[in-house]
Amino acid sequence: MTDALYKATILDHHKHPRHFGTLKRSTHEAHLENTLCGDEVTMQFKVEKGKVIDVAFSGRGCAITTAAASMLTEAVLGKSLAAVxxxxxxxxxxxLGVKVGPAREKCAYLGLETLHKAFS
Amino acid sequence: MTDVSKKSDFPILKRRIHGKRFAYLDSAATAQRPVVVLKAMDEFQRKHNANTHRGIYLISEEATALYEGARQKVAAFIHAQPNEIVFTRNATEAINLVAYAWGRANIVTGDNIIVTEMEHHSNLVPWQLLCKERKAELRVVPVTDEGAVVMKEFTKLLTHRTKLVAVSGMSNVFGTMPDLAVIARSAHRKNALVLVDGAQLAAHVPVDVKKLGVDFLALSAHKMLGPMGIGVLWAKRELLEAMPPFLAGGDMIREVSLQTATWNDLPWKFEAGTPNAVGAVGFGAAVDYLTKLGMGSVRRHEMALTAYALKKLRHIKGVSIYGPTSARLKGGVIAFNVQGIHPHDLATLLDREGVAIRSGHHCAQPLMQKFGVMATARMSFSVYTTKQDIDQCIAAIAKATKVMA
Incomplete structure (x- = not known):
């Protein structure tokens, strides 16, 4: 099956999520659920001198939720708080390299929403 | 297996989905409509559209006759009297009508209402609100892992303070069908009334409200090959007569002065405002279609499909099935999960293969908590479902397991 949504990079992040776990000490964190299916994501950040110096996420979810959150952790590490x-x-x-479509947007953006909640 | 209806009766099923043959397996969410329903609604809009019960001119009389004719058809379908059929938006609104009109007039502090653990949110949340407001107790009968109501527990929970037993006629997750006649007899011995959420039931098995002996039945047309936005509350006449109105406005009144009003006869007392006449006409055409097929044949067709699908599913490694594994004990709905694949991913991957299934909590979050899962996948059948649809689905599941492995 050649399927843009379930391409190798997304499946790789789903099966081997990056920065999966918890931080002992975080400066910012938040938790959100997708009420449609009960998926949940917790994101933790350690910010020092305006920079994200550590990040972790945990929770449970579908491949899209997990991969998107995992990719997000890679993207924010080392970035300035302003950029994040x-x-x-x-x-x-x-x-993700793909537009997920309306039915799966909640999955794809759950990590992002959690991130913004942590910094709000 | 002989198919009860022609797939060609359902224009939408001719669609190609992502270039593939369309296998629609989400009829428990909403069923597709046969062309006779579409035609009846189209004809109403083109030729007979007028407000009902109001105009002193030909097409208003036609509209009224068609609207009331639909009421008679639905009444006959469930063996009820037309003046006991109240048109609502859907089964949810029918249940809310009872919770507001009957519930607020009858439930007092210290009373209890009994529901089961497998209720759809629509037959749970209205009772939660009512009980909270009246300081009444909401009692929940457990169901087994196979979705059978634990009758021993039901009997224990039933007391002389039980005013209502609200139960689904067919679970939208397990497909199980509680023995409504037995529940009604026990409840009536304690002077409690019985409300049946018939949203799933009525589309799949013959329903005779007299034989069941229940007091309220809620239906949604769109689960029964009819349109969305129209449903029915059936209730025994004496109950409807005693109940205060639910929504107030035009058509539900007899006489209005600036300070007071008196109510119209049944069932119009409960139908305030301009009704969804075209929806009712579609509903009437849908029950005509089902009646022509014969609900006994519908049941046999869906039972054979369910048995076939259960057998095929069991052969896929890593599949867990929730609910009975015997088709005799359930309607045409199978909740399942595939190990290592989130149901949303499964639904997306199946969609790519032209197969529409449901994934999620099926508006039954307490049940999901009981299983210890976030969500499940679900396939459900109707009169137009074929073995080929199931084969296509099974092949797509096998393919999905390869992608996600």
């Missing part, structure tokens, strides 16, 4: 706060759904689409 500016991330949008378009950035997530770029990370």
């Amino acid at each position: 706060k500016k991330l949008t759904s378009k950035d997530v689409d770029k990370l």
Whole structure:
């Protein structure tokens, strides 16, 4: 099956999520659920001198939720807080390399929403 | 297996989905409509559209006759009297009508209402609200892992303070069908009434409200090959007569002064405002179609499909099935999960193969918590479902397991 949504990079992040786990000490964190299916994501960040110096996420979810959150952790590590706060759904689409379509947007953007909640 | 209806009766099923043959396996969410329903609605809009019960001119009389004719058809379908059939938006609104009109007039502090653990949110949340407001108790009968109501527990929970037993006629997750006649007899011995959420039931098995002996039945047309936006509350006449109105406005009144009003006869007392006449006409055409097929044949067709699908599913490694594994004990709905694949991923991958299934909590979150899962996948059948649809689905599941492995 050649399927853009389930391409190798997304499946790789789903099966081997990056920065999966918890931080002992975080400066910012948040938890969100997708009420449609009960998927949940917790994101933790350690920010020092305006930079994200550590990040972790945990929770449970479908391949899209997990892969998008995993990719997001890679994208924000080392970035300035100002840059992280500016991330949008378009950035997530770029990370995934595909537009997920309306039925799966909640999955794809759950990590991003959690991130923004942590910094709000 | 002989198919009860022609797939060609359902224009939407001719669609290609992502270039593939369309296998629609989400009829428990909403069923597709046969061309006779579409035609009846189109004809109403083109030729007979007028407000009902109001105009002193030909097409208003036609519209009224068609609207009331639909009521008679639905009444006959469930063996009820037309003046006991109240048109609502859907089964949810029918249940809310009872919760507001009957519930607020009858439930007092210390009473209890019994529901089961497998209720759809629509037959749970209205009772939660009512019980909270009246300081009444909401009692929940457990179901087994196979989705059978634990009758021993039901009997224990049933007391002289039980005013209502609200139960699904067919679970939208397990497909199980509680023995409504037995529940009604037990409830009536304690002077409790019985409300049946018939949203799933009525599309799949013959329903006779007299034989069941229940007091309220809620239906949604769109689960029964009819359109969305129209449903029915059936209730025993004496109950409807005693109940205060639910929504107030035009058509539900007899006489109105600036300070007071008196109510119209049944069932119009409960139908405030301009009704969804075209929806009712579609509903009437849908029950005509089902009646022509024969609900006994519909049941046999869906039972054979369910047995076939269960057998095929069991042969796929890593598949867990929730609910009975015998088709005799359930309607045409199978909740399942495939190990290592989130149901949303499965639904997306199946969609790519032209197969529409449901994934999620099926508006039954307490049940999902009981299983310890976030969500499940679900396939469900109707009169137009074929073995080929199931084969296509099974092949797509096998393919999905390869992608996600």
